[in-house]
Amino acid sequence: MGRRSTGNVPELVERARAGDPRAVARLISLVEDESPLLREVMAGLVAYAGDAQVVGITGPPGVGKSTSTSALVGELRRAGKRVGVLAVDPSSPFSGGALLGDRVRMQDHALDPEVYIRSMASRGHLGGLSWTTPQALRVLDAAGCDVILVETVGVGQSEVEIAGLADTTLVLMAPGMGDGIQAAKAGILEIGDVYVINKADRDGADQVRRELRSMLALAERQEGAWAPPIVKTVASRAEGLDEVVAEIDRHHAWLAESGELAARRASRARDEIEAIAVTALRARWGDVHGRGELDELAAAVVAGDCDPYAAADVLLESFAD
């Protein structure tokens, strides 16, 4: 957590605010590396962030998330928007590697100076996604992106976290996904703001829509709550994306009007602050006490001499000293 300032942070921050893509890339690398310089970076950026619309894109593997993201970028560019794309890959917590196929499909926009594309590995521990992603969003936001698309790979926990970070969450489905879509449905019915049935030119698209519609109809919604629309697309031919953008905008207007936008952003900031605080505490438990105390407590729990709650009490007491 030290201020290991190298002197070039203020300059990097300045250049990122002016929209320099290399400075943006460098700052997101600092986020990805959980650099100690981030404190200074965020202090320099926080006043310039807050205007971007954050759109999460999720769904099971094979529904065409990357193709859809790419087509959506094209649609937003036609509307004159500056666009950021953050591809968060929670299935690669160790290697930091993005999936090659995804990146290739995004090359349509690689040379557009008004589009920032960045893939980012999410670390696999407490506070990983919820800490680093908001900071990467802040970098793109402060760099002047009007819309930031956050694409996540995979089914499970990560998509729920993405939903917590986004203003609007798109959930993608496609016909013919078999088990995958069944497994996915269980988790995604409560996080989608807009549902997109991609590959809608294939057999079974109408059936997916019917199933989805009846499952959504069963969900209990409060008076005045947002009713998620279902849009059909063929992303590979850029069909239907205009309607997706229209629904994103309609949802954004609803968010702003209902007060939900402010609530979501406050909640995102709370999570980020907590994640930073927790990370700082864990570092202290590990470092200040030389890993000794936590190790001893863990050994006592493994041996059956101490229950984990009593061990946690000891840890917290030692911190309050």
Place this chain on the structure above:
Amino acid sequence: MGRRSTGNVPELVERARAGDPRAVARLISLVEDESPLLREVMAGLVAYAGDAQVVGITGPPGVGKSTSTSALVGELRRAGKRVGVLAVDPSSPFSGGALLGDRVRMQDHALDPEVYIRSMASRGHLGGLSWTTPQALRVLDAAGCDVILVETVGVGQSEVEIAGLADTTLVLMAPGMGDGIQAAKAGILEIGDVYVINKADRDGADQVRRELRSMLALAERQEGAWAPPIVKTVASRAEGLDEVVAEIDRHHAWLAESGELAARRASRARDEIEAIAVTALRARWGDVHGRGELDELAAAVVAGDCDPYAAADVLLESFAD
């Protein structure tokens, strides 16, 4: 975190230790509900846990995880083992609902008194999986299970967390998974102790094996490290499970001999203690300060008046008072 003892906890703990399935089920419900009674439950169980072999089972949707789990239970039962099955469903963080299909397939063992089967929703926040799953494992362990199978649904973060909890992690694959298996591969090559190619009677099984073998060969391993074997199965016909069990046992023997078993269990206990401590802190930030302080700090971050690191500092200082 209070000791809201109802008086029946000691009796429940006693009955669970004696192997009463209803008491086991009740205690796991307390874990799932994050009940304040857990402190007392864990204190009563911790001395009786530590003997069970914990086996994680993961892989992308559609590879036959539940069928494989069921077949593995059958194989372990033939060897006279008492078996616990914990199906953790991170794709259902809200509803708490398990996927019907999975449960149906497990009905083969529903009437066997030496098999505990339990599905558990994992909560979708900091410390969710890493806090509740070890406690559910402790319940099954103290109830006398020789082997506990932890099955997780989905691809992504959750499987990495399961790998952190298990002594041995089985990674399942199957031919013909297309994008799903490609997406999965990126994340699972570093977590599998035993790889299982299920549906090995189908076209493409040998190709999956070849690909997997060459990817595993590329991974850097230290001298004396475990080299993960690849086993082929047809779980629907209970073929190959004897070899899976043999590899699990061989891995377990390696773990014990190399000191890795003790290291994994200590690491699991550390994570559990930390997760409990962090949850207690978050409750204090929320409750003691009446949600007020964190809310104010979050509002300042959203407004751009304060960076999240400075906000975290304020939160931590207020705790140290």
